[in-house]
Amino acid sequence: MSIVLLLAIGGLTGGGFYLITARSLSRIILGFGLLGHAAVLALLVSGGGPGAAPLVGNGADAIANPIPQALALTAIVISFGLTLFLLALAQRRQDFSGDDLVEDDLEDRRIATQHERNGS
Amino acid sequence: MNALIAITILAPLAASALGLLWRRNVMVRDITTFAGLLAASVASFFILAGVADDGTHVVWVGDWNPEVGIVLVADLFAALVLPVALTIILVVEIFAIGQRRTSWGANPALAGPLLGVLTSGVSLAFLTGDLFTLFVAFELILVSSYVLLTHQGQRAQIRSGMTYVVMNLFSSTLFLLGLAIVYAATGTVNMALLAERVPELPDAVQLGIGGWFFVVFGTKAAVFPLFSWLPDSYPTAPTTITAVFAGLLTKIGIYAMIRFHTLTDMADLGPAMLVLAGFTMIVGAIGALAQTDVKRILSFHIISQIGYMLMGLGLFSVAGTTGAILFLVHHMPVKTVLFLIGGLIENTQGSSRLSRSGGLATAKPWLAVLFAIPALSLAGLPPFSGFVAKLAVISAGVDASSSVIVAVALIAGLLTMLSMTKIWIGVFWGAPSEEAEPVPTRRGNRRMMITATSLAVAGTLTISVFAGTLFDLSERAAIELRTPGTYAAEVQR
Incomplete structure (x- = not known):
């Protein structure tokens, strides 16, 4: 198992988590991009060592494990689509308020202020 | 049987593709969407009948070996939950067709076909x-x-969509990382093989995998403390959409949790699950009490009820799992019905806010009756389905002599009753205390909406009539899940 790949997974995950905790949706999107790459690399590492291309007739011992690669491919397609959806969401948000910040639960805040008013 | 299983997954998907192609022709679009959903739910009842008689049915897709290929497994647990879920979607689609011209209706050109995609995902x-x-x-x-x-x-x-998408996307990413971990540890993602290989792993690795997937499925199921996205986002969507989400989405998280954690026998996680189940029930019920909008009260109830299912699972006994399965079957239709009634209230009054409604008990007595039945059922009063389900979970807790969680469950039940009373007083009694919103002129096809809601209420009553049969089936499903090796033996050949 390659130590470089493991370090790369760790770095991408750390960076991704940091970006996701931001308030701005565009940073969150970048964070998900990094996390997605980390997950795909992790899948690749989980498949074991490198080997020849998994073609019929290559012999089971010589070839790389094709299953995690198939899984990674599916995961990449899904995360690509969702990144686009998030970008569209950020765009729509900007149409409304001029920024792309994640807001608090408005109804929650309304109930809280109502409570304060009743108390005082 | 193979064909029936394929129909439940492919028919809604095909119908939604056709529905998108003919989205401008209202008649064709509605009929294809409806036909696809109808085919899937009819097929699911045949699957239940077949599985109840002949036992688990396995489809090896493309005839691949389960190690590398995809398998579809209709065991009793899946076959029991599937018809309930698909019928709910069908009823909601009828309601949606009736509601479409109102200002709260979802865009029919998109909502119908997307509901088909969602149905296909649910079956899968x-x-x-x-x-x-x-x-x-x-x-x-x-x-x-x-x-x-x-x-x-x-x-x-x-x-609210931003919070919802980000939370769920995050748990999906964790799911993917979890898959890599599981594959690295066991060399497979097939659940039958996992059931054999995970118990052989070192204890710490087992616990790590179990905990990881508990977080993944727990986020989808809105378990404490991962629930904050739910009451924020559900009430903002059109009623029909919220009804489907409330009935199905969180329950699929719980379903996956019951399946994964019993198959890999994660009994070590039981105590942690029970603690979180207690918090989920109480926080959901108290949260519901603080709200002033019908849809938001109901959203908090979803969280509270998830706690009961988690409690059944967390006991890790046959009786507990039986209770969790029965609760799942009862909860899906009841919750959907309550949201549909929330939609009817909104349609009659122009708002679902408690302060802007009132006096519906005299103005629309049938609406009060339709609300009362599922509300009492949700609070767990006899003779409704909620009573049977809650009794099963709580008696499993008594059997396991976990007195704290039983006490918490009973208190949460009382709080649920209290917030249902709050809706009753706010909506059905008294006069509106604030100026009511102007009722829009385009109110849609009310007869169709009421028919759909009544059908669904009748469905929840059917569940309480057949509670004995359902309990037996749930118990059989729970025994299958709790007996190591039965699932694995069926899937491998």
């Missing part, structure tokens, strides 16, 4: 026999739910 999630296909099914469900939630593009929907 219930029937799949491997974790990766479960991931794909979750994505099918979630992607269509993202679009359904935000497609009207109103400000509140975009705001």
Whole structure:
């Protein structure tokens, strides 16, 4: 198992988590991009060592494990689509308020202020 | 049987593709969408009948070996939950066709076909026999739910949609990382093989995998403390959408949790699950009491009820799992009905806010009756289905002599009753205390909406009539899940 790949997974995950905790949706999107790459690399590492291309007739011992690669491919397609959806969401948000910040639960805040008013 | 299983997954997907192609022709679009959903739910009842008689049915897709290929497994647990879920979607689609011309209706050109995609994902999630296909099914469900939630593009929907999408996307990413961990540890993602290989792993690794997937499925199921996205986002969507989400989405998280954690025998996680189950029940019930909007009260109830299912699972006994399955079957239709009635209230009064409604008991007595039945059922009063389900979970807790969680469950039940009373007093008694909103002129096809709601209420009553049969089936399903090796033996050949 390659130590470089493991370090790369760790770095991408750390960076991704940091970006996701931001308030701005565009940073969150970048964070998900990094996390997605980390997950795909992790899948690749989980498949074991490198080997020849998994073609019929290559012999089971010589070839790389094709299953995690198939899984990674599916995961990449899904995360690509969702990144686009998030970008569209950020765009729509900007149409409304001029920024792309994640807001608090408005109804929650309304109930809280109502409570304060009743108390005082 | 193979064909029936294929129909539940492919018919809604095909119908939604055709529905999108003919989205301008209202008649063709509605009929194809409806036919696809109808075919799937009829097929699911035949699957239940077949599985109850002949036992688990396995489909090896493309005839691949289960180690590399996809398997679909219709065991009793899946076959029991599937018809309930698919029938709910069908009823909601009838309601949606009636509601479409109102200002609260979802855009019919998108909502119908997307509901088809969601249905296909739901069937796949219930029937799949491997974790990766479960991931794909979750994505099918979630992607269509993202679009359904935000497609009207109103400000509140975009705001809460952002929280919803980010939370769920995060748990999906964790799911993917978890898959890599599981594959690295065991060399498979097939659940039957996992059931054999995970118990052989070192204890710490087992606990790590169990905990990881508890977080993944717990986020989807809105377990404490991962629930904050739910009451924020559900009420902003159109009623029909919220009804489907409330009935199904969180329950699929619980379903996956029951399947994965019993198969791999994660009994070590039981105590932690029980603690979180207690918090989920209480926080959900107290949260509901603080709210002043019908839809938000009901959203908090979803969280509270998830606690009961988690409690059944956390006991890790046959009786507990039986209770969890029965609760799942009872909860899905009841919750959907309550949201549909919330939609009817909104349609009659112009708002679902408690302060802006009142006096409906005299103005619309049938609405009060329709509300009372599922409300009492949700609070767990006899003779309704909620009583049987709650009794099963609580008696399992008594058997396991976990007195704290039983006490918490009973208190949460009382609090649920209290907040239902709050809706009753606010909506059905008294006069509106604030100026009511002007009732819009385009109120849609009310007869169709009421028919759909009445059908659904009748469905929940049917569940309480057949409670004995359902209890036996749930118990059989729980024994299958709790007996190591039965699932694995069926899937491998």
